[in-house]
Amino acid sequence: MKSKRTLYILALGIFGIGTTEFGVIGILPQLATAFDVSIEKAGWLLSGFALAVAVSGPFMMMLLSSFKRKNLMAFVLGIFAFSNLLSIIAPNFGFLLVARILPGFFHPVYWSIALSSAANLVSEKEAPRAVSIVFGGFTIASILGIPIATLMADVFNWQSSFILYAVINVISFAGILLFLPNIPIPDKKAAGTNSSIFKKKVLWINLLVACFIIAAMYATYGYMADYLGKVNRMNGKEISILLFIFGVAGIFGNQLAGKFLSKSIYITTLLFILSLGVVHLLLYNLGTEFISVAIMIAIWGLVHSGGFLISNINVTSSAPESREFINSIFTSCGNIAVTLGTSIGGFWIAHFGIHQIIWSSMLCLAVSFLILLLKKTEIVSSDIIKKTPA
Structure with a gap:
C-alpha cells in the first residue's frame, strides 16, 4: 500500500x-500569432525544451547525484513553476524561448529519480506496471492540463x-515535500558500472528504436492543434475537446501497454509500431465531421500514449543494474527524439503542407521497424553463439 502511494x-x-513540457502543443497557433512567427518557428518552444533535456540528461544526474532525492525533485518542480511565471x-519570442528552455536542463533529474524509484519499489517482473503508474502522470497531464490550457x-x-502550468507545478512541489517519503541515494559503488553499460550492443539498438518511435509520435502530434484546425476544420473549443478525448483514451492505452510489456517487450513494441502506422494512415484520410474525427482521435490517443513507456522499458531493460543512470540516458534519448520529430514535422509542413505531415511520422516508424527487426536478428545470433559448444 505504501509503495503504491509513493508511485x-x-x-x-x-x-x-x-x-x-507538452502544454504548448495545444496553443502553438496562438503563440505563433501573438509573437508574429511561423508555426514551424513556434515549434521550437517544444523542440528547444527537448533539446535542453537531451543535452543535460546524464550530466545533470551525475552532477547532483550526492543530493537528497526528495529535495532534488522538489527543487526541479520549483524551477518549473518559476519558468512558467x-x-x-515574455515581451518577445526570444525571451519566451529562453524561459521555456530553462527548466529543460533540470527535467532529467526528476524523471530519472522518479522512474528508477518506481522500478526499484517492486519486483523485476512488475517493474513495467509500476513505471506505467508514474507515466500515468504524463497521461493525466494530456487529459487535463493540455486541453484545459x-x-x-x-x-x-x-x-x-x-x-495554469505554474499553479500545477506549485501543487506538485507541495505534494512532493509533504507526502513523498525519503528516497535512499543509490550505492556510489554502482556508479563504477555506468561506463560498461555503453559496451552493450543491445543498448544502442534499443536507443535507436526508442528514438525513431518517439520521433514518429511527435512529428505529427507536435502539430496536432494546427492539423486539426487547418485539415479537419475544427475550431478552438472543438480542438480542446478532441485533446481531452485523446488524453482520456491515453489512460487506458498506458495501462494496456504496461500489461503487455509484462508479458513480452519485443511483441508489444512491434504491435505498437504497426498500430501507430495504421492510425496515421487513417488520420490522413479523415474528413471534417466532428464525430468521425473524435473517434479517430480516441484511437490515436489509445495507441500513442504507450509509446514513451514502451520506449523506456526497452532502454532500461538493457541495464537494469543501473536504473537511475540508464533512465537519464533514456530521458536524453527521448528528448532528442522529440526534437528530431518536431523538426522533421516542421520541415515537412514548410515543404509539403500540414496535411502531408503524416508521412514524416510514417518514415520514422518504418526506420524503427527495420531497427527492431535488426534487434531480433542480434538476439537470435547471440542465443546461437551461447548454445554453440566451445
Missing part, C-alpha cells in the same frame, strides 16, 4: 512537468495557460 506521488510530479511576462488560451489569452 502516485511520483506521478504527481510527472504531471506537473508533463503539463509544462517568466513565460507569462488550450481552452483557456481560446477563451482568455495564451498567458492564462502559463498561469
